Amino acid sequence: MSAAVLDKPAPSPPVRAAAAWRAWLWLAVPLLFVAAFFVYPLVQIGAQSFLDKSGAPVGLENWRYELASSAVQTAIVSTVKIAAISTLGALVLGTFIALALSFVPFRGAGFITRLIETVVSFPSFLIPLAFSILYGRTGVVNSVMESVAPGVPPLNFVNDVPGVVLAEIAFYTPFVVRPLLAVFSQVPRELIDVAGSLGSSPWAIVRTVILPAAVPALAAATGLTFLLTMNEFGIILFTGAKNVMTLPMLIYTRSIVTFDIPSAAVIACLQVALSLCVYCLYRWITKKLSGAHHAAAR
Amino acid sequence: MxxxxxxxxxxxxxxxxxxQGSGVVxxxxxxxxxxxxxxxxxxxxxxxxxxxxxxxxxxxxxxxxxxxxxxxxxxxxxxxxxxxxxxxxxxxxxxxxxxxxxxxxxxxxxxxxxxxxxxxxxxxxxxxxxxxxxxxxxxxxxxxxxxxxxxxxxxxxxxxxxxxxxxxxxxxxxxxxxxxxxxxxxxxxxxxxxxxxxxxxxxxxxxxxxxxxxxxxxxxxxxxxxxxxxxxxxxxxxxxxxxxxxxxxxxxxRPASAFTAKFLGGASLLPAVSTTVVSGAGTLASVMVGAHRMRAVAPFALFPGDRAKVAVRPHAWQVLPGSPEISASTVNSLPGRVESVQWRGAGHRLQVDLIGIAERVTVDVPALSPVPTPGDLVVLSADPAHVVLVPAGDTP
Amino acid sequence: MLLHAKSTRLTVWGFLAVALLLLVGAPLLVTFMAAFAGSWNGVLPSNPTLGHLGGALAADNLSALIVSLQTALFASLLAVFLGTWAALCAASAPASSTVSKVSDAVFHLPAAVPSVVVGLGLLTAFSKPPLLLNGTVSIVILAQTLLVLAFSYSTVSAAARGADPLIPLAAASLGASRLRVLLTIRLPLLLPAIVAATGLALALCMGELGATVMVYPASWRTLPVTIFTLTDRGALFDASANTLVLIAVTVAVLAVIAKVKGRTTLR
The missing domain is CATH 3.40.50.300 (P-loop containing nucleotide triphosphate hydrolases)
Structure with missing residues (x-):
């Protein structure tokens, strides 16, 4: 930007205003697409939440009913709870994996890194499917257990909160590993060497030198993973857990299974509000931290 | 220090x-x-x-x-x-x-x-x-x-x-x-x-x-x-x-190798052939550099016909105006033509192409001394005490 | 560099191996083995069969795969086109300008909303006039486009903002028009990022379930929907075989794209 300013004489205000107008005009095409197919549908959901099934306006009736229902309240709590535990798990595991790959290198670490980058683009239901085969009620582990130790109660966590949480941790850990690997590769090797020569133990070096450098990336990864786990649908749908009812699952059930669109619309509004709050918080924190970080780098 | x-x-x-202190070592x-x-x-x-x-x-x-x-x-x-x-x-x-x-x-x-x-x-x-x-x-x-x-x-x-x-x-x-x-x-x-x-x-x-x-x-x-x-x-x-x-x-x-002579002090290295027997240990030897006779410190033993290199640092040269005829007989004097002159604040640095030897040497002229211009014919001379022989085998 | 004692290094590697095996290795391996399993009642599957895989490639499921590929291709190309367009607009303006800020906020937004809600929104908005899209193929493509638009935008705009601003200026100073600079300088330099964004978008669309399951018409059933139906019925081995096919096709597409990307990266 500064180069452009230096190279040309400063444009006079009308010229600059014209340039701004042109920028807006160009941006209008993709903006219109988002407005028509994303914003307008969201507004329609909002409108639908004030109508009954036949399309007649009912005011706040839907909202009053849904907010009071224990199903919705439980869904909000379990959505946040599952997201929080999964995020924490993915964060701990992902940090460990990224640290080990970056700072305890071995032959083949590059291959593992590429594998992790590939896995990120795989469908999320791969994991609950494998979980069902392995640990499901009639899965491999249970049938082996039955032949080895008959009478022991079968494993039955896959269709419950622990199964969902484990599957989400497994799926979202690579989302934490990737940005951390990028940040860790930026930590100068000398910093670690010098910290070591000053007498720090490896754990102390991780704590005092490496992790502080990764704070913005960690915060970003936390925010993103929390947002994605809160919005997660495929994993929960595939585990077929009847008693794990999160907001996205509830929206799906109400709209597709029981065709109660007004109810689904209210819950969708709640979900969007929650997601947007988390998203805004995430953007705010990453902007703040990365701003401070850039200043530190200068 | x-x-x-x-x-x-x-x-x-x-x-x-x-x-800390003294004497108790x-x-x-x-x-x-x-x-x-x-x-x-x-x-x-x-x-x-x-x-x-x-x-x-x-x-x-x-x-x-x-x-x-x-x-x-x-x-x-x-x-x-x-x-x-x-x-x-x-x-x-x-x-x-x-x-x-x-x-x-x-x-x-x-x-x-x-x-x-x-x-x-x-x-x-x-x-x-x-x-x-x-x-x-x-x-x-x-x-x-x-x-x-x-x-x-x-x-x-x-x-x-x-x-x-x-x-x-x-x-x-x-x-x-x-x-x-x-x-x-x-x-x-x-x-x-x-x-x-x-x-x-x-x-x-x-x-x-x-x-x-x-x-x-x-x-x-x-x-x-x-x-x-x-x-x-x-x-x-x-x-x-x-x-x-x-x-x-x-x-x-007394650099022991051509690499050291060149890296530490930027000496110019010229191929030389011994004409005398010397025992080394820092006695002066006579060598031929092209058609010119030079006397140089020999840190190692030499026999007539042995190949070596003379190392001369840029500041050890003295620059005299001259022509090719004068110098041939004089010990440690080499005729050359100034190729370039760089002003370096504290003095001038010359690149001089030697005449009769396909070598270029670097010469530092101290401040306040007369400075030749590119193309000038000059005679370079060096005190034998500042001309050192190094083994020939090693070309940096 | 961090650990100097061999024993601690070995411990860390041990934990790493276990973690990676459980996270990445086990799901892939189990899916792979189940796809070929006739039955699986012991530690290892028994009665190996190609039946499930054959089924996955037979008429019905094969058409689901083709539907998935077509949807993913259209959706990701549309998303990358729109994302690149917006990214170029945003990168042309100073980072602190309103254009740039608005574009960042708007084009990242669809990724923040759950896929189910995106699907519900399309369903609610386009089941009635002025635009009737419910029951058509385009509603599936639109849903997937919206979901990968943010990824395409952020990939390309990161590259566009990181590009040397002096190169287009140099081209302009040589007398090239804006359009010429765009076509001959800016887009070619962004090509690696555009190709990478296309690969990511394709892979994500291939596996998309949340929005698709909300909006798909019976005539346009994608492979993930088929896999879900199989899983729901308890046909886990068939589901595994279909998942294996899905992943194999995705990896193949990604490999082709990686090759193309390698060719577009000049520096």
Whole structure:
């Protein structure tokens, strides 16, 4: 930007205003697409939440009913709870994996890194499917257990909160590993060497030198993973857990299974509000931290 | 060593070891650093091949060489940043091969300073002391002392990015010395600074050397003036090997190889053939350089017909106006044509193409002397005491 | 570099191996083995069969795969086109300008909303006039486009902002028009990022379930929907075989794209 300013004489205000107008005009095409197919549908959901099934306006009736229902309240709590535990798990595991790959290198670490980058683009239901085969009620582990130790109660966590949480941790850990690997590769090797020569133990070096450098990336990864786990649908749908009812699952059930669109619309509004709050918080924190970080780098 | 202290800082310096003082040195104190046949390899490339090096307590040894010569690798091996693939490393007579940097207690200052960017200056200096779990009051006192020693006490609460390069360098030194190391390793500590700051920091490092008489220092550099200023002995490195080690005067006046002569002092090298028998040991030999006779110091034995090279440093030449006919008979005089003239502030540097020998030599003309212009015919002459023979086999 | 003692290094590697095996290795391996399993009642599957895989490639499921590929291709190309367009607009303006900020906020937004809600929104908005899309193929493509638009935008705009601003200026100073600079300088330099964004978008669309399951018409059933139906019925081995086919096709597409990307990266 500064180069452009230096190279040309400063444009006079009308010229600059014209340039701004042109920028807006160009941006209008993709903006219109988002407005028509994303914003307008969201507004329609909002409108639908004030109508009954036949399309007649009912005011706040839907909202009053849904907010009071224990199903919705439980869904909000379990959505946040599952997201929080999964995020924490993915964060701990992902940090460990990224640290080990970056700072305890071995032959083949590059291959593992590429594998992790590939896995990120795989469908999320791969994991609950494998979980069902392995640990499901009639899965491999249970049938082996039955032949080895008959009478022991079968494993039955896959269709419950622990199964969902484990599957989400497994799926979202690579989302934490990737940005951390990028940040860790930026930590100068000398910093670690010098910290070591000053007498720090490896754990102390991780704590005092490496992790502080990764704070913005960690915060970003936390925010993103929390947002994605809160919005997660495929994993929960595939585990077929009847008693794990999160907001996205509830929206799906109400709209597709029981065709109660007004109810689904209210819950969708709640979900969007929650997601947007988390998203805004995430953007705010990453902007703040990365701003401070850039200043530190200068 | 020259005393160029700017401030009387010695009063602040704590006695780092109880044996400080004089006269009580035991007959054979263990060497601060000893490398025995140390090699470092990465895959198939050899970064350091069989290095033997001894640094005595209180001694400064400079590892001097071009990039890729293995000097930084040697330093990393001493610090424990790289594990040698062969050989032993001893500190104070104790084998530390295979131990971690944290177990060695060596102070290290690297080229990029490697200050912890998120910690204030005092926290940076305190880092090694905290790792040693010293009492808070003791840490605070030591940090204060160290920052005063390097003149940074006013910047204790700043972040590294708020300091200039030279200031960061001082903090890095204070941080390394805070842990009272037996050995201080400096890896190209001045190369990230601009020229004037480098000269200033060099003076400060000299002063520091005087203040810390019993710390052994290993100073890695590619800059000969830094090595000449700071080092008791200079180890010239080349192609992952030790080319030559000796005092600055030894290497400068009597380089044992053409590489040393060229790298340390930028000598011009001319092919020569001996015409006399000399026993070596610094007697003067007669040699033919092309069709010209030269007399030169011979550090090794020579027989008539032996090939060698004469090394003459740029400032050892004298430039006289002349023509090709005059000089042929005169000893140590070579005719040439000035190819280029560079003004370098303190004098002029000439590139002179010798006539009759396909060689170009570098000549420094001191300030206030008459300066020829490109194309001029000149006669170059040199005092035999400043013309040294080096083995011919080695062409840098 | 961090750990100097061999024993601690080995411990860390041990934990790493276990973690990676459980996270990445086990799901892939189990899916792979189940795809060929006739039955699986012991530690290892028994009665190996190609039946499930054959089924996955037979008429019905094969058409689901083709539907998935077509949807993913259209959706990701549309998303990358729009994302690149917006990214170029945003990168042309100074980072602090309103254009740039608005574009960042708007084009990242669809990724913040759950896929189910995106699907519900399309369903609610386009089941009635002025635009009737419910029951058509385009509603599936639109849903997937919206979901990958943010990824395409952020990939390309990161590259566009990181590009040397002096290069287009140099081209302009040589007399090239804006359009010429765009076509001959800016887009070619962004090509690696555009190709990478296309690969990511394709892979994500291939596996998309949340929005698709809300909006798909019976005539346009994608492979993930088929896999879900199989899983729901308890046909786990058939589901595994279909998942294996899905992943194999995705990896193949990604490999082709990686090759193309390698060719577009000049520097």
């Amino acid at each position: 020259l005393s160029t202290k700017k401030k009387p800082r010695r009063t602040h310096a704590a006695p780092l070891r109880p044996t 035991p007959d054979h104190p263990p060497n601060a650093v000893e490398l025995r046949n140390v090699s470092v390899t990465y895959g198939t490339t050899t970064a350091l091949a069989g290095l033997d090096l001894v640094v005595a307590c209180g001694e400064t040894v400079a590892l001097l060489g071009p990039s890729g010569s293995g000097k930084s690798t040697a330093l990393k091996a001493i610090a424990g940043f790289e594990q040698p693939s062969g050989g032993r490393i001893l500190l104070d007579g104790e084998d530390v091969t295979g131990t971690s940097p944290a177990q060695r207690g060596i102070g290290v200052v690297v080229q990029s300073y490697a200050l912890f960017p998120h910690m204030r200056i005092d926290a940076n200096v305190a880092y090694g002391l905290k790792a040693r779990k010293l009492p808070k009051a003791q840490i605070a006192a030591r940090v204060k002392l160290m920052l005063e020693m390097v003149g940074m006490e006013d910047h204790a609460h700043k972040l590294p990015r708020q300091l200039s390069g030279g200031q960061q360098q001082r903090v890095a030194i204070a941080r390394a010395l805070a842990i009272k190391p037996r050995v201080l390793l400096l890896d190209e500590p001045l190369s990230a600074l601009d020229a004037s700051l480098r000269a200033e920091m060099l003076i400060e490092l000299q002063a520091l050397r005087v203040e810390l008489p019993e710390i052994a220092m290993v100073y890695v550099t590619h800059d000969q003036s830094e090595a000449l200023t700071l080092a008791d002995r200079i180890a010239v490195m080349r192609n992952a090997r030790l080319e030559e080690i000796g005092t600055a005067a030894q290497l400068y006046d």
